[in-house]
Amino acid sequence: MIGNIAGLTLIIFSAVTGESTTLKGRPVQFYLGVPLPIILGLIASVIISTLLHLKKPERVTVAVECFYQNTGIAIASCFTLFDGDELDKALGIPFYYTGMQTAILGLYCLISWKIGWTKAPANENIWTMISNTYEVKDEENDDDNNQVDEEVHL
Numbered sequence: 001m002i003g004n005i006a007g008l009t010l011i012i013f014s015a016v017t018g019e020s021t022t023l024k025g026r027p028v029q030f031y032l033g034v035p036l037p038i039i040l041g042l043i044a045s046v047i048i049s050t051l052l053h054l055k056k057p058e059r060v061t062v063a064v065e066c067f068y069q070n071t072g073i074a075i076a077s078c079f080t081l082f083d084g085d086e087l088d089k090a091l092g093i094p095f096y097y098t099g100m101q102t103a104i105l106g107l108y109c110l111i112s113w114k115i116g117w118t119k120a121p122a123n124e125n126i127w128t129m130i131s132n133t134y135e136v137k138d139e140e141n142d143d144d145n146n147q148v149d150e151e152v153h154l
Contacts, residue, residue: 006072022088022092023092023095023096026092030092030093030096031096034093034096034097034100035096035097035100035101035104037067038067038097038100038101038104039067039104041063041066041067042063042066042067042104042108044066045059045062045063045065045066045067046059046062046063048062049062049063056112056116056117056118057117057118057119059117060108060109060112060117060118063108064105064108064109067101067104067105068101068105069097069101071094071095071097071098071101074093074094074097075091075094075095078090078091078093078094113129118134119134119135119136120132120134121134
C-alpha cells in the first residue's frame with residue numbers, strides 16, 4: 001500500500017512541478033513503440049497462460065500482472081538522470097506509457113468481463129461489478145488451514 005501511494009504521489013508531483021512534458025510533435029515511432037511492450041506482453045501472457053491451461057480468470061490476472069508496470073520508477077529515474085529539454089523528452093515516455101497502459105488495461109478488463117473471462121457475471125451492472133468482490137472461498141484450503149490450526153493448538 002505504501003509503495004502504491006508513493007508511486008501515485010510521484011506521478012502527481014512530476015505532473016505538477018512545472019516540467020512541461022510535451023507529447024505533441026514526437027515521431028510516429030514514439031506513438032507506436034512506447035505501447036508496444038504493453039500489447040506484446042498482453043498477447044504473450046494470454047497465449048502462455050492458455051497453453052498452461054489456466055482458468056480464464058487466472059489468464060486475465062496473469063495478463064494484467066505481466067503488462068501493468070510501475071511507471072513511478074521510470075519517472076523517478078528521469079528526474080535523476082536528465083535535466084532541461086532532455087528531462088522533458090524523457091518524461092514523455094513514462095507519461096505516455098502510463099496513459100496507454102491505463103487505456104489498454106481498462107479496455108482489456110472490460111472485454112474480459114463481457115466475454116465471461118472473469119468471475120463477475122457478464123450481465124451484471126458495471127457499477128455493481130466494480131463495487132463487489134466475486135472471489136469464491138476455497139473450502140479445501142480453509143479445511144487445510146483449520147486442520148493445521150488444530151494441530152498447532154493440540
